[in-house]
Amino acid sequence: MKEKSIGKREYTEEFKVEAVRLVESVGVNEAARRLGAPTATVGNWARRARKEGSATSVALPGLSKRPISELEAENSRLRKELAEAKLDVEILKKATAYFAKGSR
Numbered sequence: 001m002k003e004k005s006i007g008k009r010e011y012t013e014e015f016k017v018e019a020v021r022l023v024e025s026v027g028v029n030e031a032a033r034r035l036g037a038p039t040a041t042v043g044n045w046a047r048r049a050r051k052e053g054s055a056t057s058v059a060l061p062g063l064s065k066r067p068i069s070e071l072e073a074e075n076s077r078l079r080k081e082l083a084e085a086k087l088d089v090e091i092l093k094k095a096t097a098y099f100a101k102g103s104r
Contacts, residue, residue, distance in 0.1 A: 011037070020049040025068045 011019075015035075022031040023046040032039040 009037075016045050017049075020046050022068055 019031060019035055019037065019042055022034065023042060026034075028043045028046060029039055032042040035042065
């Protein structure tokens with residue numbers, strides 16, 4: 001039997017910078033859990049950022065300088081909005097099925 005090899009995941013520089021910013025606010029373990037990345041990988045990014053200087057001083061084009069709590073609040077708001085949209089779609093599907101059944 002052949003074992004499936006897991007391909008090497010590649011992360012964008014922007015993702016790494018945001019991950020380091022998250023590490024600075026909540027710690028390595030929590031940041032890795034939230035991002036779904038290995039703890040060792042996130043820890044290496046944070047260690048490298050400390051060695052090179054502050055992660056927040058790295059300027060990437062289009063990277064927002066908003067605090068993590070503000071980003072988490074926006075993420076929460078967008079999740080609620082998505083849930084409402086999914087509920088609307090589900091209701092419309094049921095209504096469509098109901099009216100299609102009644103027209104026969």
